[in-house]
Amino acid sequence: MCFQKTDDPAWHADAVYQLYAQNEAQDEYSLCWRDRIVYIDFEGIPAAEQIAIAVEKLSK
Incomplete structure (x- = not known):
């Protein structure tokens, strides 16, 4: 397991x-x-609404 940088501006x-x-995104950030x-x-995996909250x- 490892953390990978994401460029998601929603955060x-x-x-x-x-x-x-194992090359699958998990629900931890x-x-x-x-x-x-x-x-x-x-x-x-959070939906856009969950990220916004x-x-x-x-x-x-």
């Missing part, structure tokens, strides 16, 4: 890494901003 983060296992790093584990909560 509004400086860098986003998604966990991969590391989100990086200048002053913090957040690890988030969803129950399945996470971004809203994390931006406060």
